[in-house]
Amino acid sequence: WQWSFPGGTPSSSSQEDPVVVYPEPGTYDVSLTVTDAFGTSSQSYTDFIHYTDSVSLITNTSNFAQDFENSNFPPTAWELESPSFSWLSTIVDFGIDCLPTTTTYVDHYWIQYPGEEAYLISNKISLENGVSAQNWLTYDYAYSGYASGYDDGLRIDISTDCGSTWDSIYGAIGPDLQTAPYESNAWVPTCGSWASDSINLSTWGLNGDTIMVRFVAINDYGNHFYLDNININGDNILAIEENNSNFNIAIYPNPTKGIFSIRTDAKDMRVEIYSTLGRLVSEENIIGGLQHIDLNGQPKGIYFIKLKSGTKIEQRKLIIQ
Incomplete structure (x- = not known):
C-alpha cells in the first residue's frame, strides 16, 4: 500500500x-x-x-437557527447517519405558520425496519456561559401515526466530545409524539397540525460547552414524521427591570416570519409587545406555560417583548423577517 x-x-x-x-x-x-x-x-x-467543520456561537445577541430552506440537504456541516433509511428534505403546503415550507422528514410509512434508527446530526454549537445563561433548544414537529401499535419515535441526543459519545436528553414514541389523529394513508401536515417543543439545555449542565445535537428517528412502520425550525436561543435579555426574574423563558423561532411561541415555567404571565418606536402592538396572557402569538400583520423589523409575572419583569428582543 x-x-x-x-x-x-x-x-x-x-x-x-x-x-x-x-x-x-x-x-x-x-x-x-x-x-x-x-x-x-x-x-x-x-x-x-x-x-467540513462549522461552529455556531450562541450569545445573548446571536442564535443558532436551521429552517432547512436552503437547497442543500443535509445543511452545510450537518451529517446523516443510518444503515437502512434516512432523513429527507421535502416541501409541504402547511408549516407551523400555515404557509408552504421546506422541512426535513422521515418516511416511516414506507419503511419497515422496526427499532432501527436514522440520525440527523447538527454542526458544532458553542453555548453561552455564565451563572444566568439560559440556552434553549426549540423545534417544530408534526406526526400523525398510522395506527395503535405502530409507534415511531424521536430521541434527541447531545454530544460534548465531537460525536464520540452521546447522552439522551429527550425521547417520545407513538401517541406521545402525535400532533394529529391516526392516518392510514401517507400523511402530510395540515394547517394547525404542527406543534412546538423546547428543552432547556442549561439544566443539563451544558452552559459553555461546544455541543452537537443528534435527532434520532426510530422506525416502527408508522407514518411520516416532520421536523422544522430548529433553534438554539441564548439568554437574549436586553434589560431587566425591577427585581431580577426567577422564571425561565423560551421564545421561538426567533427570528420569526410572524408566528412564534413563548414558553415559560411561570404559572401566569402578561406579555406586551412593542415596536422600536414604543407602540404597543400586541397584548397576551399566558396561562399554562405556552402561548402561540401571530404578528403576521406587523412590518418586518425589531420588536421588544415585555414579560410580567407578579413583581418580576423581563424584556426580550424579537425579530420579524
Missing part, C-alpha cells in the same frame, strides 16, 4: 488503513498504489476527502 494525501498529515502512508489529519476544512485529493504478486495498480481520486 502506498497512499498519497496532498495537504494532509502525514502526506503519505504505507499502512492499509491510515489516519490522516487535515489543517482546515476543504476538499482533498487522494491517490493509492497497490502492489502484489500480480503487479502494480494505481488510482487517483479527485476531491475524495470532504472536511
Whole structure:
C-alpha cells in the first residue's frame, strides 16, 4: 500500500488503513498504489476527502437557527447517519405558520425496519456561559401515526466530545409524539397540525460547552414524521427591570416570519409587545406555560417583548423577517 494525501498529515502512508489529519476544512485529493504478486495498480481520486467543520456561537445577541430552506440537504456541516433509511428534505403546503415550507422528514410509512434508527446530526454549537445563561433548544414537529401499535419515535441526543459519545436528553414514541389523529394513508401536515417543543439545555449542565445535537428517528412502520425550525436561543435579555426574574423563558423561532411561541415555567404571565418606536402592538396572557402569538400583520423589523409575572419583569428582543 502506498497512499498519497496532498495537504494532509502525514502526506503519505504505507499502512492499509491510515489516519490522516487535515489543517482546515476543504476538499482533498487522494491517490493509492497497490502492489502484489500480480503487479502494480494505481488510482487517483479527485476531491475524495470532504472536511467540513462549522461552529455556531450562541450569545445573548446571536442564535443558532436551521429552517432547512436552503437547497442543500443535509445543511452545510450537518451529517446523516443510518444503515437502512434516512432523513429527507421535502416541501409541504402547511408549516407551523400555515404557509408552504421546506422541512426535513422521515418516511416511516414506507419503511419497515422496526427499532432501527436514522440520525440527523447538527454542526458544532458553542453555548453561552455564565451563572444566568439560559440556552434553549426549540423545534417544530408534526406526526400523525398510522395506527395503535405502530409507534415511531424521536430521541434527541447531545454530544460534548465531537460525536464520540452521546447522552439522551429527550425521547417520545407513538401517541406521545402525535400532533394529529391516526392516518392510514401517507400523511402530510395540515394547517394547525404542527406543534412546538423546547428543552432547556442549561439544566443539563451544558452552559459553555461546544455541543452537537443528534435527532434520532426510530422506525416502527408508522407514518411520516416532520421536523422544522430548529433553534438554539441564548439568554437574549436586553434589560431587566425591577427585581431580577426567577422564571425561565423560551421564545421561538426567533427570528420569526410572524408566528412564534413563548414558553415559560411561570404559572401566569402578561406579555406586551412593542415596536422600536414604543407602540404597543400586541397584548397576551399566558396561562399554562405556552402561548402561540401571530404578528403576521406587523412590518418586518425589531420588536421588544415585555414579560410580567407578579413583581418580576423581563424584556426580550424579537425579530420579524
